[in-house]
Amino acid sequence: MSPSIVPPAGIATGLMRLTWAPEQTPDDQAFELMRTAIQAGSTSFNSGYFYGNAPAVTANLKLLSRFFDAHPDLVDKVYISVKGGLGEGMTPNADVDFLRNQVKEVNSILKHRKMDLFEMARVDKATGIEQTMKNLLILRDEGLFRDIGLSEVSAETIRKAAAVGPVAAVEVEYSPFALEIEENGVLATCKELGVPIIAYSPLGAGFLGANWKSKDDLPEGDMRRHFDKFSDEHFEHNMQLVRKLTSIAEKKGVTPAQLSIAWVRAQGAVPLPGSTNPERVKQAIEAGKIELSKDELDEIRKVIDSVEVKGVRYAKNPHMQAMLFG
Template sequence: MASAVAQKVSSLLGGSHDTKKLGKNGPEVTALGFGCMGLSAFYGKPKPDEERYALLDHVYKSGELFWDTADMYMDNEDLLGSWFERNPGAREKIFLATKFANYMDPKTGERSVRNDPDYIRQQCDTSLQRLKTNYIDLYYMHRADKDQPIEITVKVMKELQDAGKVKYLGLSEVSADTIRRACKVAHIDAVQMEMSPFSMEVEQEGILQACRELGVAVVAYSPLGRGEDAPTPVVPAKDFEEGDFRSFAPRFNEENFHKNLELVDTLKQIADKKGCTPGQLTLAWLMNADPLIFPIPGTTRPKNFDENMGSLKVNISKEEDQEIRKAISNTEVAGGRYPEGFASTCMVDTVPLDQYNGPHKNVMG
């Protein structure tokens, strides 16, 4: 029997093909999720609250019910919590994901990754309060502390699951080996990774293969290459407004930006032949690549959101998949995904449990 989420989505979008199972143990959720980050952080100054609430109203009414946030996205959890208060009954229909681990010292502003058990428990309770809910559908470790075994982190997450505070468990930006080790402690339902035509490490580093073996969903963040209307923004870093993360991302600096437009142009040519936009082509291609892949594009504009949702109606043939993959393989993407300091927290291997002598060694029993 379809879940309440699947029934709601199906009625609004016009068919069960618009939802699919989140990994082997998860529920039916929208095949295309909604990333909420840009409403609050990293893409310039947030819009007024009423405008943000209006967008969330639009997203909800469309039948898009797989929402993604995190404790580090400035006021994002608070925004969603307030929206839930304004919309009684909506929370139960939305599959809500949030995350912990990215910590900023309130006194110094210094950033670090925290996976220590007490911090995980504390942040889960804080997120529940901010979101004004008594459960989180999908709780991610946003980044891994390489100096703490993943087994310790997942054991604490499993405690939260057993307590009913979270329903499903997720990891983000970890290696294939870390995923396999984590699943020996508790089943991981989803792994969130950057994945787009510009970022194919999920396939190249064996992460997708590990997820296939274990029945773990791959939630693809920044599936449009950190753009809105196309797979990459149409302006270089120097033209972004103050507060936009992309202004210091290597891929968008003066040296690299224009080198990457070749792939954008090729994808546009393929999209034009299909009668869809480059963004729709990219999202449809990712969803077609494997049933385990769930892209979660974000936007602050209803028009762009509607365009993204249109990708659910775009079919990708085997020949088109090969054409897109050929374009990607023929392109050498210039510039990294993140500046060096941020990049060190991506696709992490954690220290093996049998080599760990830290303060929480005995937590494994």
């Protein structure tokens, strides 16, 4: 049976930080991380056409290709989803010819095999979601990929898309630090339609996994330095939630990161943590085995409700902020 977007371990593996970072992770370390994930049952890999520093925007796909060069026995052991559909200036473009060219380029870079799922990174409002889905179905039927995914979409968009063709997954941010999908109907809609939610940033973009004490602990050049939640204005306030969840994690005998991942999974989503550290990846996957009792879930929810996380996603990038939940 071929790998599924919902992996046996219940935890997917995000590859973004291996290449879209101030410094690219060395191949030997990245390969160890991917081998570790596969061996532990986290066989759903999440990549992106643009997961690299300009001009080398396709660095993540090229890393995957080199991994398969080194490990041909693992080529068919993973499910590969690739975000794309963004043109010049990171503007969504769902034109069928644009998408066909980009998808063919992705498969050409991967070389050893085609991607399993192609995912529109943002909604092209000019094309409209119904025509976007029709265009993606054309490309699917041409054999360029198997499944269609959506990212950063509203509940209404999901319904419209699913009425045109099968949506294999919806990728959105979800964690104790980001509860928007509970409030805007996305979580409920996906559960109703049976569409898996792939929850990126389940550690609050690192808040619950890095033992930070201040914003200065973020590496120079790290994109998170530009996130509003990490600003001088909001960092210390948001750390209150970290401390409270850490207290619960210590009682449970797990790390705060594992607690957050286990909580996301308990809500019915597939956590998609990303790291550059093979040991951290192993710990994240082990969180898929953590069972949270009703009392523990109630305690976590009480803590989450007690701290209103401050800061919008892309305060310094109105263009990207405007495309959330399109």
